[in-house]
Amino acid sequence: MEVENKDLLVKMAISKLIVFAEKFKGIEVHLPVSGRYVKLNYSEDQFIEILRKLQQKEVEDVYIHYDDSEKIIAHAHEQLGAKAFYDPKTVDEQRVETVNAAMEVVKSVINQLGVNAETVKLLKTINTRAMALLSESPSIFAFVKRFKKNCSEEFLLSILTNYIMSLVIDQFPWKSDQVKEKGSLASLLCDVSLTKEDFAVIREWRLGKAVLPDHIKKHPSKIAEGLKRKRNLVPLETITIIEQHHELPDGRGFPYGIQGHRFNQLASIFIISQQFAELLHESTYDYEKRFELIEVLKLKYGSSKTFEKAIEALVTVIT
Numbered sequence: 001m002e003v004e005n006k007d008l009l010v011k012m013a014i015s016k017l018i019v020f021a022e023k024f025k026g027i028e029v030h031l032p033v034s035g036r037y038v039k040l041n042y043s044e045d046q047f048i049e050i051l052r053k054l055q056q057k058e059v060e061d062v063y064i065h066y067d068d069s070e071k072i073i074a075h076a077h078e079q080l081g082a083k084a085f086y087d088p089k090t091v092d093e094q095r096v097e098t099v100n101a102a103m104e105v106v107k108s109v110i111n112q113l114g115v116n117a118e119t120v121k122l123l124k125t126i127n128t129r130a131m132a133l134l135s136e137s138p139s140i141f142a143f144v145k146r147f148k149k150n151c152s153e154e155f156l157l158s159i160l161t162n163y164i165m166s167l168v169i170d171q172f173p174w175k176s177d178q179v180k181e182k183g184s185l186a187s188l189l190c191d192v193s194l195t196k197e198d199f200a201v202i203r204e205w206r207l208g209k210a211v212l213p214d215h216i217k218k219h220p221s222k223i224a225e226g227l228k229r230k231r232n233l234v235p236l237e238t239i240t241i242i243e244q245h246h247e248l249p250d251g252r253g254f255p256y257g258i259q260g261h262r263f264n265q266l267a268s269i270f271i272i273s274q275q276f277a278e279l280l281h282e283s284t285y286d287y288e289k290r291f292e293l294i295e296v297l298k299l300k301y302g303s304s305k306t307f308e309k310a311i312e313a314l315v316t317v318i319t
């Protein structure tokens with residue numbers, strides 16, 4: 001979506017606004033009241049206090065001007081590159097929290113307005129920082145156990161997917177940072193419109209216990225469609241991965257039900273990495289179970305040559 005109207009209001013979670021609030025004391029905050037947006041009366045020095053009071057009244061979101069949302073994106077980016085982020089006195093918990101808050105903010109803006117150059121740039125930085133934090137940990141399992149509480153479950157799964165995918169890509173002769181970035185962007189964008197509850201429904205669907213509502217069924221194609229209009233910002237392979245991330249080689253996936261031979265190697269590596277991260281999550285990150293999980297993947301995806309190659313590479317990584 002192209003944004004023409006600078007008076008446009010953007011919904012922002014109060015909890016995330018608070019993380020970056022120090023720099024935004026002067027921004028206007030609006031609340032929807034009976035179908036209209038009402039500007040809150042506040043003084044700058046009480047900005048955070050007012051947001052906290054709203055939280056106490058169980059208000060989760062406020063509305064801010066589009067221009068201010070752009071400033072917040074720029075500030076979140078700054079925070080991830082700031083001295084404070086790298087300062088040895090900054091504990092890892094805080095770094096994870098900042099990366100997670102930046103993700104929530106950018107997700108909210110992309111979800112309402114589509115991507116632009118700044119939001120894509122921020123996504124790339126978020127991924128780089130998250131990967132660095134993960135690789136500094138003794139293992140991905142230690143990372144997950146330690147940072148579960150500082151990070152949303154969906155974001156944790158995205159960065160875990162990207163970490164696993166990066167190791168799997170390394171097993172192929174065409175490996176490169178550029179290819180990894182294409183996959184990582186897909187992972188951060190593929191579920192941008194879904195809520196926590198939607199993820200729970202997808203898990204139930206996988207077990208045959210739920211029917212997918214339309215908005216979940218169509219999220220891969222809908223998000224991909226929006227990104228196709230921004231081809232200069234997002235690589236085509238990233239968009240293809242997003243379109244295919246819930247497909248299965250037997251044609252029983254969604255939204256299109258495409259068959260095994262239609263997947264390219266990078267998309268199949270992405271799907272295998274994402275599913276492995278999901279299975280690890282479901283088995284409460286019990287590393288001992290990793291080969292059992294591979295068997296589950298083989299049953300579901302092993303009928304296709306490209307998926308088989310991706311699974312073989314994953315086995316090499318975890319052996």
Ligand SMILES: [Fe+2]
Pocket residue numbers: 190191219245246
């Ligand atoms: Fe998805």
